[in-house]
Amino acid sequence: MVQSLEARELTRRFGSFVALDHLNIKVEGAKCVGFLGPNGAGKTTTLKMFTDLIFPSEGEAFINGLSVQKDRKRALASCGTLIETPEIYPSLSPREALEMNGALRGMSAGDVRARTREVLEEVKMSDWADKKVGRFSKGMKQRVNIASSLLSDPEVVLLDEPSTGLDPRGMAEVRDIIRGLKKGNRLIFMSSHILSEVVDVCDEVALLDHGKLLFFDTLSNVTAKFDGGTPSVDVAFMFPISEADVLKQVATLPGVAGWTRLDGTRLTLKIAGGVEVRSKVLEQLVGLRLGLVSFRESRSALEEVYLREISTGDS
Amino acid sequence: MSAAPDAAAVPGYHPVIGRVPTTWAQALILSRYQFRDYLRSRRFVLMMAIVAAAGIILTAVVGYYRPTTLIDNSSDLYGGLWAGGAAFVILFAGIIFGGDAIAGEFQNKTGYFLMGLPVRRTTVYTGKYLAALAASLVSLLVFLAIIVGNAAFYLGFGAFTDLAPLLASFALAVLYLLALLGFTFLFSSLFKTSLYAVLVVAVLFLFGFSIISAVATDLAHIEPWFLLTYADGIIAYPLTGVPAHIVHTVNPFSHATMTTYNPTVPEGIGVMLGYFVLTALAGLWLFEREEFT
Numbered sequence: 260m261v262q263s264l265e266a267r268e269l270t271r272r273f274g275s276f277v278a279l280d281h282l283n284i285k286v287e288g289a290k291c292v293g294f295l296g297p298n299g300a301g302k303t304t305t306l307k308m309f310t311d312l313i314f315p316s317e318g319e320a321f322i323n324g325l326s327v328q329k330d331r332k333r334a335l336a337s338c339g340t341l342i343e344t345p346e347i348y349p350s351l352s353p354r355e356a357l358e359m360n361g362a363l364r365g366m367s368a369g370d371v372r373a374r375t376r377e378v379l380e381e382v383k384m385s386d387w388a389d390k391k392v393g394r395f396s397k398g399m400k401q402r403v404n405i406a407s408s409l410l411s412d413p414e415v416v417l418l419d420e421p422s423t424g425l426d427p428r429g430m431a432e433v434r435d436i437i438r439g440l441k442k443g444n445r446l447i448f449m450s451s452h453i454l455s456e457v458v459d460v461c462d463e464v465a466l467l468d469h470g471k472l473l474f475f476d477t478l479s480n481v482t483a484k485f486d487g488g489t490p491s492v493d494v495a496f497m498f499p500i501s502e503a504d505v506l507k508q509v510a511t512l513p514g515v516a517g518w519t520r521l522d523g524t525r526l527t528l529k530i531a532g533g534v535e536v537r538s539k540v541l542e543q544l545v546g547l548r549l550g551l552v553s554f555r556e557s558r559s560a561l562e563e564v565y566l567r568e569i570s571t572g573d574s
Numbered sequence: 575m576s577a578a579p580d581a582a583a584v585p586g587y588h589p590v591i592g593r594v595p596t597t598w599a600q601a602l603i604l605s606r607y608q609f610r611d612y613l614r615s616r617r618f619v620l621m622m623a624i625v626a627a628a629g630i631i632l633t634a635v636v637g638y639y640r641p642t643t644l645i646d647n648s649s650d651l652y653g654g655l656w657a658g659g660a661a662f663v664i665l666f667a668g669i670i671f672g673g674d675a676i677a678g679e680f681q682n683k684t685g686y687f688l689m690g691l692p693v694r695r696t697t698v699y700t701g702k703y704l705a706a707l708a709a710s711l712v713s714l715l716v717f718l719a720i721i722v723g724n725a726a727f728y729l730g731f732g733a734f735t736d737l738a739p740l741l742a743s744f745a746l747a748v749l750y751l752l753a754l755l756g757f758t759f760l761f762s763s764l765f766k767t768s769l770y771a772v773l774v775v776a777v778l779f780l781f782g783f784s785i786i787s788a789v790a791t792d793l794a795h796i797e798p799w800f801l802l803t804y805a806d807g808i809i810a811y812p813l814t815g816v817p818a819h820i821v822h823t824v825n826p827f828s829h830a831t832m833t834t835y836n837p838t839v840p841e842g843i844g845v846m847l848g849y850f851v852l853t854a855l856a857g858l859w860l861f862e863r864e865e866f867t
Contacts, residue, residue, distance in 0.1 A: 273867075310690055312866035335692040336594045345686035350614035351607065356687075359607040363691050365594045391614075407687070 260323065262337075262414040262446040263287040264309065268318035271304050271470075278304045280470040281318065286448060286463070291441050293457035293478075294450040296467035297569055302450040303343065305467070306419045309448075310340050322415055336364070339413035341404050344423055349393025353384055353403045356392060357410055364411050371410075378406040381436055397424035405436065416440060418449040422456060434459050454565060458556050466568055473568050479534060482560040489516050489529040491557035492537060497550030499523035508547050514540045527557050594692050597700075604688070604701025605708065612709040617670050621713050624666050628659055629720035636724060645728040649813050652740050656721045657810030660747045663717045664754055664806075667710035669776050672758030674768030675702045676861055681768050685866055699858050703759055710751055718744065742812035746842075750806045753846040754779075756853035757802065763860040779803065797835040802849050804835070808842030 269282040279301040286292050296302050307313045309320045311331040320327045325334035347356045354375055361371030379385045382402040392400060401424045408416060421437070422430040430453075437460045440447055451457050457464060458478065465475040474481060483490035500509075505526065510518055516531035530537050544551050595603065612618050632655050636644060644654045676699065679685030688698050722740075725733035758775045765771040783803040790798040797820075798804045811817075821834040837845070 307866065312686065312689055314865060332594060332597075332692045332694055335690070338692075340690035342690060343683070343686055345690065346683040347687050348607070348611040348684060350611045355607065355610070359603065360691060362603045363595070363600050363693055363697075404687070408690070 261287050262289065262444075263321070263323055264415060264417075264446060264448055265321040265324075266305065266309075266318065267321070269305065269308060269315055269320055270317035271301075271308060271313065272316045277470050279308070279315075282467075282470075282472055284465060284472060284475055286446060289441075289444045289446060290462045291437065291447040291449065291460055293461035293464040294448060294467065295452075295454070295457060295464055295565060296450075298452075300467040301470040302467055303419055304470075306340075306342055306417055306448075306450060309417055310335065310338075310342055312342060337411075337413055338415040338417060339408035339411060340417045341408040341421055342417070342419045344397065344401055345404055347392045347400065347403060347407075350391055352389045352391060353379060353406065354388045356403065357407055360407050360410050366411060374410050374412065375406075378409045379403075381409070381439070382406045383432065398426060398429050401425055402429070405433065409436075409440070412443070414445060416445060416447045416449075418447065420450055420452065422451070422453060430456070454561050458561055464561070466565065468569055478556055478561070479537070481564055482557065483533070489531055490533075490537070491527050491529050491560040492540075493521065493525060493527050493553070493555055493557045494544065494551060495525045495553040497524070497552050500526070500549060504549065508549070509544070512540055512543045514543075527560075597694050597697050600693050600697040601700035601704060604693070604697060605704035608702055608705035609708045612671060612705060613712075618709060621667060621670050621709075622716065625663055625713050625717045625720070628662060629717060632659060633720065633724055636728075648725055648729055648733050648736060649739055651725050651728065651733075652721065652743070653810055653813035655724060656718065656740065657743060657813060659717060659721070660714065660743075660809060661750065661806050663714055664710065664747060664751045665779050667713045668706075668751065668754040668758045669772060669779070671706035671709045672703075672755045673762060673772035673775050675706050676759060676762035676857070677765045677768045677771040678762075680766040680864070680866065689866060695862050696858060699759070699763075699861050703755060703854070706755055706759075707751065710755065711748070714744075714747060714751065739812040743809055746809045746812070746846075749843065749846045749850070750802075750809060753802055753805075753849035753853070756850045756857065760853040760857035760860070763857040763864065766864070791833065791835060795833065799835075799837065799841055799845060802845065805837050805842040805845035805849075807837050808839050811839060 263286065265285040266282045269279055270277070271279040282301075282305060294302050294305070304313065308315050309322065309327055311327050315328065319329075322334045322338050327334045347353075351359070357375045357378070358371055361374065366374070375388075376385070379388050382405050384399065384402050384406060387395070387399065392403060395403070401421070405418075405421060408418070418437075422433050425433060434456060437447060437449065441460070449457075449461065461478060463475065463477050464481055466473040479490050500523070505518060505520070509515065509526065509528070514531055514536040515528050517529040519527045521527055528540065530540055541554050544554065594600075636655065644651050674681070679688070679698070679702075685698070689695075722733060758771075761775050762771045765774070783801050787798040787801055787804060790796050790801075816839060817836045819836055819838055821836065823832045823834065824830070825832060
């Protein structure tokens with residue numbers, strides 16, 4: 260079965276305020292989808308309806324084809340969730356909290372033990388496995404919550420701003436965890452404010468504003484569509500690259516439609532084409548032996564799209 | 575992990591982890607962990623301190639005055655010490671373990687952890703109810719142990735020769751506990767703030783019901799059968815005997831006739847059962863509709 264998430268006419272009103280307005284979206288397959296939007300756009304409201312924490316005014320949410328509103332237990336059986344920053348009973352240890360999670364999910368004691376060890380190691384909380392959660396910082400609790408959402412090795416993972424409360428190192432570790440999750444056959448649906456996080460780990464993005472879905476597409480298509488058909492990539496070199504080298508070697512590469520300098524070692528390249536062209540440009544850049552250390556979807560491009568769309572929505 | 579892809583289409587079956595337990599089995603699992611949390615919490619220490627204080631005061635008073643009407647036989651001793659004290663212990667246990675049981679899930683955000691799991695709200699409600707019941711029972715049993723210890727001190731083996739009335743009284747106390755917890759869970763579901771839930775229940779039981787009872791009896795001249803605190807009077811009956819249902823007394827000074835009502839056993843059991851069922855169901859109904867906004 261292909262893992263899926265679907266919102267059908269999902270609407271939520273709080274009095275006269277429409278927090279989510281007839282959201283229709285279907286996400287299928289193993290991928291990571293970033294759910295973007297400014298504060299109050301309706302991201303958390305959507306995720307809360309996907310986990311039955313709040314109820315829709317209209318419409319329905321489905322996980323793997325099962326209605327969350329009609330049968331939350333079966334719908335959430337194959338789903339790991341992290342909504343807001345949940346609190347765990349303060350006198351329980353992470354190990355006990357995960358044991359409870361596993362037992363409630365029907366995992367065998369052996370599986371729970373093994374997976375608890377794995378996921379606590381993954382979130383770097385093994386040393387704290389038997390300490391009381393009540394004494395933990397917000398960041399440590401969030402790590403345990405992430406571990407809990409991964410315990411059952413779920414097919415679908417819903418993450419609501421998973422980096423909340425984490426320090427920069429913790430945020431980087433969360434990105435690594437999500438990248439690791441992508442290697443499995445999983446659908447990850449993650450809301451975030453942090454565009455660089457989305458660019459780093461997501462394959463597709465959905466942008467929500469004022470409760471309405473503005474777009475949902477692959478990251479490359481979104482940046483390309485809103486950037487005159489020319490997606491951008493950020494590249495970084497080990498050493499400062501001279502203007503002459505850029506003009507002579509990089510700007511002339513087939514597929515490179517333009518460039519801007521970010522700083523001494525980094526450039527943003529406009530790519531004239533899709534994924535294939537981008538792949539070709541990467542190969543050629545490596546071939547130039549200029550000390551390429553990074554090549555990734557341009558953050559600034561997504562940021563431009565984000566700001567443009569949000570301001571259009573506001574007007 | 576055990577995988578069984580061919581069974582993936584079976585309702586409730588998770589291809590990776592197997593079958594999610596039934597709602598009842600999940601409630602028992604949740605209650606186990608919630609009970610563990612209670613046992614390690616400050617509130618449990620507080621409850622034990624209340625039980626110990628009640629036990630010490632009773633022990634000290636009886637030890638100092640040694641009233642022969644109490645320490646001559648087990649029924650009188652148990653009737654005097656256990657029955658009144660049990661209702662007091664149950665009231666505090668209900669408030670301490672049940673008052674914020676549901677409201678705390680919203681206020682402390684622990685509900686976000688539980689409700690992200692494949693569990694029904696009924697599971698959470700029932701599991702928490704069972705845990706509060708278990709923690710309250712522990713408190714009640716500790717109080718009972720103190721009373722039995724006193725009885726053993728004064729009566730020796732005689733304290734254990736006829737335990738049936740005490741057991742019957744304990745069973746009625748448990749019924750009262752079930753009803754009181756149902757009531758506290760109803761208010762706990764009604765509020766999303768623990769303090770309000772605890773305050774309302776405490777004020778109602780410590781003052782509200784007494785005032786209503788006085789108004790019903792003295793002004794309206796009706797039996798306050800509808801009050802849980804009236805029904806709990808039957809807890810003592812197996813030990814003290816069943817008093818007259820209605821007692822009229824004449825004030826020697828004003829010559830006014832005073833009426834005192836005592837619940838009958840069926841009435842007390844019926845009211846406690848009614849409170850238990852109706853408030854527990856109403857609380858669950860409310861919790862099913864509460865949102866984690």
